[in-house]
Amino acid sequence: MMEAVLTPAFYIGAMGSINTSNARKLRLLRSGGVSQHELARIRAPIGLNIGSKTPAEIALSIMAVIVRCKNGKDAMPLLQWEN
Secondary structure (H helix, E strand, C coil), rough: CCHHHCCCCEEEEECHHHHHHHHHHHHHHHHHHCCHHHHHCEEEECCCCCCCHHHHHHHHHHHHHHHHHHHCCCHHHCCCCCC
């Protein structure tokens, strides 16, 4: 993940729950190689919460966020994940 954060990629997504994502970000921050600003670029959980379980629908939810980011829109307001 650290390598991805250090690139100019316009979208960096990470699979996992909110707790997993928070733990990942904390590990990266403690490693000393990544700043808070760089960590803020990671979109996690990845994709829109459309309640899907199938691989095809999960892929669709991820692609929707990627296209939104590509078009200059902020994805974070859409990512309202429920605990």
